[in-house]
Structures are given as C-alpha cells and as structure tokens.
Amino acid sequence: MINRKAYLGIPYTGKEESSFKVANVAAGMLMKEGWIVYSPISQNHPIAKAVQLPTEWEYWERIDKEFLKWADVLIVLCIPEWRKSIGLAAEIQIAEELKKEIIYMNMDGYKKFVAGV
16 A cells, blocks of 8 residues: 555646546546545546636646645656646646655556656
8 A cells, every 4th residue: 555645747728628537547546556646637627617717827826836735746647748738847846846756657557657757
C-alpha cells in the first residue's frame, strides 16, 4: 500500500473534455495502487461546467496551490502537448518551490515513471 498523497497534474485548457476523461482513468489507476489522489480536473471540471467557471490557469492558481501544499508529490501526466500547458508548467514550478517530489507518468501505467522528463 503506497498511502501517499498525490496531486495529479494534467493539461486542461483547450482540451477540457478529453483531459477530464484521461484524468479520471489516471487517477483511478493510481488509486488502485494505494495512492491518495487529488485530481483537480476530475473534481473541478463538472463544477466548472455547471456554473461556467473559467478554464484558464489564472482562475485556478489560488486553489491548486493549496492542494499542492497538501500533497506529498506532484504526478505529472505526460499526455500529448503536456509541455505546452501554462497551468501544468506553473504547477511544476510551484511544486519545485515547495520542494515536493515530482513524478512524470505516462498512460502505460504509473510504474513507468520517467524522472527528469
């Protein structure tokens, strides 16, 4: 049992629906392995849709920073164009500033992490 708190970072703006689906699968994979996962896309996408909240990083920064403080580790989901995401880049920077462990994950499974991607 891993029993560590993970914040799941994934690109969102401009690909909201597909990111929501992928985030749910990735979060579920991690949870099956015993991670305690906070997936901001999984939680907040339905809320944002229900009341037309902004999708841009500037709106979510304050909220996401608090959850990054809570987490033991930031898990970055490396899906296509993840390096172009402004929000994900900011989450990585915040995690670095907070001296959090950062793990890079692909959809083949969390056991295939590649450090320093």
